[in-house]
Amino acid sequence: MGACGEVAAHGADGLGEAPWIEAPPRWTLRVLDECRRLPARLLAALPLAARLAWREWRLRASPWLLCAPVLLVFAHAAVLALVFGAGDLVSRPALAAQRLAAGALLFSILQHGLARGATALVDERALVSRRAFPLEALILRPVLAQAASAGLGLALLAGWSAFDGVLGPRALWLVLVVAGFALFVSALALLLAILHARRRAAAEALAWGLPLATLATPVWWDPAWIGAGAWLREAMAVNPLAAYLGLARSSLGLAHFEAGALACACAWTACIAGAALLVLAWRRPHLCDEV
Amino acid sequence: MRHAIEVQGLTKLHRRADGAWRAALSEVSFVLPAGASLGLCGATGAGKSTLLRILAGATPQTSGRWRAAGPLRSVVELGAGFHPDLSGRENALQLAALDGLRGRAARHHAQGALEFAELVESADEPLYAWSSGMQLRLAFACALAHDARVLLLDEVFAVGDAGFQGRCVERLRALQKDGASIVLCSHSLYDLRQLCDRGLWLDGGRVRHDGACAEATARYAAETRTRGLAPERTAPAPEGPRIESVELLPGHEVASGSELRVRIAWSSPTTAEVHCGVGLLDTSMEIVAACGTHLSGREPERGRAGTFELRLPSLALLSGSLRVAAWLFDRHGLQRHDETVHERPLTVYSRGGEVGRVMLEHQWSHVEPVLRAPLPGARDLDATHGPATTRSALEA
Structure with missing residues (x-):
C-alpha cells in the first residue's frame, strides 16, 4: 500500500513479488509520475467519491432541498422587481425567474462545493493522516453531492422550459455544462484544500471571496443591466462563472448561445485543473502530515 | 523464509514550527517473518505510531523503503471516517468503501462487522444515538472483519467491555493461527508479551532492540525503571471479578x-x-x-x-x-x-550462609586428578595408612 492514497500492487506469494514502497522522488519527477498515474487515480477516486456523495445526498435529501432554492429565487426576484424595478423581472416575470433559478442552482455547486470541499481534508484529518485511500474522493464528495441536487433542480427547470416551448436540442448540453462546472469547482476546491491544509486560510478566504464572487457573477442580475463602463461587460467575458451560467441558460433556451463563453469556460477549466494537478503532485506527500 | 514485512532504512523527518527538522524515525530496519507477530514498545514520541502510519500507507517516508506481502489493514485510529448523522450500517458501509470494497462484498463486510460487535439491533439508528463504547466496538469490528494477512494495531486494544475484548483476542488469535501477521503497538507490555512473539523497541526514532518480545519488553522496562519513568500502568476492570x-x-x-x-x-x-x-x-x-x-x-x-x-x-x-x-x-x-x-x-x-535473592538447588562434587600406577616394589601404603596419604607417601 503506498503513501497518501496510492494503492500499490501486492505480490501473491510472499515478498518476492511484492514491490518496494520507496520514498517519494523530487517534485519535478513527481509531476511526471502524477501525470502518468492520473487515470488510475481518477478511476479509484471517482467511484469512491460517487458512493460517498450518494450516501451524503440521501442523508440531506428532503423536500426542503428543492424548496429552499425555489424560495430563494422568488425572494430575490421580488426584491429586484419591487425594490430595484428590474426590467425583465417586471415585464417578463416567468422568463426572469427561470434565468434566476438556473443561475442560482448552478452557482450553488460553487458555493457548497467550495465551502465544504476546501476544508474536507482538515475536517477528516483523522482519516487522512492515518489511513491510505484516494484523498481526492473527500474533496469530490461535496461537489458531486451538490451537483446532484443542482442537476435535479435544473432538470425541473428544463421541464418548465419545455412546457413553455423554448427548450431545444441544445438542452442535452446541460449535462456537459454541469459536468464541466463540477470539474472546474473540484479543481478549485482541490487547490483551496491544499492551501487550507498548509495555512488554514481557505475558510477565511471563502468567507470574503464567495460573496464577492456572487456579486461579480450575473447570478441574480443580467449583464444587459450594466449601464456605464463597457470595460465591465468585457470583464464579464473572461469571468468563468459568468461563462458557465451563460452556457447553462442557453442550454435551457433562456439565453443566446455565445461561443466566447464556451471558449472561456473550457480555457479556465483546463488551466485550473492543470494547476491543481501540479500543486497536488508537489504537495501530496506532505498533505498527510500537514492536516 | 517468507517475510510478511520487510523494512530497510526507514527515516521520517518532520519540520517543526521553528524550521528545524526532527527525525521521527531514523534508519529503522527490521524483518517480520510470515505468520509472526511483532510488538512495538517504546516511550511516547519514540516513533511507534509514525512507523505504523508509514506501513499503513497514510504517510510517506523521507528515505528508505519497505514492502509487505498480502493485504495490509490498519487500525490506527478508531472512529476515523464515521459520520454521526449516518446509521451504524451506513458508516460500516462507508468504511468498507474506503477499503475498496463495493456492492455485495461491502454489504457482507458491514453485516459481519455488526454481528461481531453485537450491534445488529442498533444498526439502523444514527451514530449520534450510540454510546462512545458502541462506536468504538463498531470501528474495531470493521477493521477485524477483513481477512487481512498483515494487521496493524495502534493502541486500540483496550476497547469495549471485557466480553468484547475477549472476542477480539479470540479473533486475533484465529487470524494468527491462519498465518496472518500482526504488528501491535501498545503501552501495555503484558499485552505485547501475551500476543507477540517478536518485539521491536524504539527509542528516539531508532531501533534499540529487535528480537524476542519478552527480551525486548524486559529491556525496555529495565530502561524505564532506570530513567525513573512511570512503571507499567494497569487498570482493573471497573465492574467485574x-x-x-x-x-x-x-x-x-x-x-x-x-x-x-x-x-x-x-x-x-x-x-x-x-x-x-x-x-x-x-x-x-x-x-x-x-x-x-x-x-x-x-x-x-x-x-x-x-x-x-x-x-x-x-x-x-x-x-x-x-x-x-x-x-x-x-x-x-x-x-x-x-x-x-x-x-x-x-x-x-534463611538458615544457611547463602547470599543473594534465590537459593539454587545444587550439588557439589570434587574430582582428583588421575594418579600413576605404583612402582614395582613400592609398598601399598593405603593398606596401612589409608588413601589420604597415598600421594604424600609416594613423594616420600
Whole structure:
C-alpha cells in the first residue's frame, strides 16, 4: 500500500513479488509520475467519491432541498422587481425567474462545493493522516453531492422550459455544462484544500471571496443591466462563472448561445485543473502530515 | 523464509514550527517473518505510531523503503471516517468503501462487522444515538472483519467491555493461527508479551532492540525503571471479578526452603471465567518471581466466587523482604480484572550462609586428578595408612 492514497500492487506469494514502497522522488519527477498515474487515480477516486456523495445526498435529501432554492429565487426576484424595478423581472416575470433559478442552482455547486470541499481534508484529518485511500474522493464528495441536487433542480427547470416551448436540442448540453462546472469547482476546491491544509486560510478566504464572487457573477442580475463602463461587460467575458451560467441558460433556451463563453469556460477549466494537478503532485506527500 | 514485512532504512523527518527538522524515525530496519507477530514498545514520541502510519500507507517516508506481502489493514485510529448523522450500517458501509470494497462484498463486510460487535439491533439508528463504547466496538469490528494477512494495531486494544475484548483476542488469535501477521503497538507490555512473539523497541526514532518480545519488553522496562519513568500502568476492570482477600500461610515470616501457600479469594457479580496470578515483588516493585494458572496450562475457573491456592512446596528464596501481589485475569489470561499488593510484606529468612535473592538447588562434587600406577616394589601404603596419604607417601 503506498503513501497518501496510492494503492500499490501486492505480490501473491510472499515478498518476492511484492514491490518496494520507496520514498517519494523530487517534485519535478513527481509531476511526471502524477501525470502518468492520473487515470488510475481518477478511476479509484471517482467511484469512491460517487458512493460517498450518494450516501451524503440521501442523508440531506428532503423536500426542503428543492424548496429552499425555489424560495430563494422568488425572494430575490421580488426584491429586484419591487425594490430595484428590474426590467425583465417586471415585464417578463416567468422568463426572469427561470434565468434566476438556473443561475442560482448552478452557482450553488460553487458555493457548497467550495465551502465544504476546501476544508474536507482538515475536517477528516483523522482519516487522512492515518489511513491510505484516494484523498481526492473527500474533496469530490461535496461537489458531486451538490451537483446532484443542482442537476435535479435544473432538470425541473428544463421541464418548465419545455412546457413553455423554448427548450431545444441544445438542452442535452446541460449535462456537459454541469459536468464541466463540477470539474472546474473540484479543481478549485482541490487547490483551496491544499492551501487550507498548509495555512488554514481557505475558510477565511471563502468567507470574503464567495460573496464577492456572487456579486461579480450575473447570478441574480443580467449583464444587459450594466449601464456605464463597457470595460465591465468585457470583464464579464473572461469571468468563468459568468461563462458557465451563460452556457447553462442557453442550454435551457433562456439565453443566446455565445461561443466566447464556451471558449472561456473550457480555457479556465483546463488551466485550473492543470494547476491543481501540479500543486497536488508537489504537495501530496506532505498533505498527510500537514492536516 | 517468507517475510510478511520487510523494512530497510526507514527515516521520517518532520519540520517543526521553528524550521528545524526532527527525525521521527531514523534508519529503522527490521524483518517480520510470515505468520509472526511483532510488538512495538517504546516511550511516547519514540516513533511507534509514525512507523505504523508509514506501513499503513497514510504517510510517506523521507528515505528508505519497505514492502509487505498480502493485504495490509490498519487500525490506527478508531472512529476515523464515521459520520454521526449516518446509521451504524451506513458508516460500516462507508468504511468498507474506503477499503475498496463495493456492492455485495461491502454489504457482507458491514453485516459481519455488526454481528461481531453485537450491534445488529442498533444498526439502523444514527451514530449520534450510540454510546462512545458502541462506536468504538463498531470501528474495531470493521477493521477485524477483513481477512487481512498483515494487521496493524495502534493502541486500540483496550476497547469495549471485557466480553468484547475477549472476542477480539479470540479473533486475533484465529487470524494468527491462519498465518496472518500482526504488528501491535501498545503501552501495555503484558499485552505485547501475551500476543507477540517478536518485539521491536524504539527509542528516539531508532531501533534499540529487535528480537524476542519478552527480551525486548524486559529491556525496555529495565530502561524505564532506570530513567525513573512511570512503571507499567494497569487498570482493573471497573465492574467485574474482584479479589476479596489474599492470605499467606503459614504467615508473613517463612524460612527458605519451607512451604508457602498463598490463598486468593475472589468474587464476581456475574458468572465469570478467571485466571489467577501471584507475584513476589522486591522493594522497588520489580517482579522477582511470578506464577499464573494460565501460564501453567490450567483451564480458567468459572463461577461467581472461589479461592485459588498457590502452593510453593519449597520456597527457593533467600533472606529478604518481599511484597506479594495477586492478579485476576480474564479467561484468556490477558485482561486484568483486578490486582492487589498485600499490605504486609513477606519476610524470608534463611538458615544457611547463602547470599543473594534465590537459593539454587545444587550439588557439589570434587574430582582428583588421575594418579600413576605404583612402582614395582613400592609398598601399598593405603593398606596401612589409608588413601589420604597415598600421594604424600609416594613423594616420600
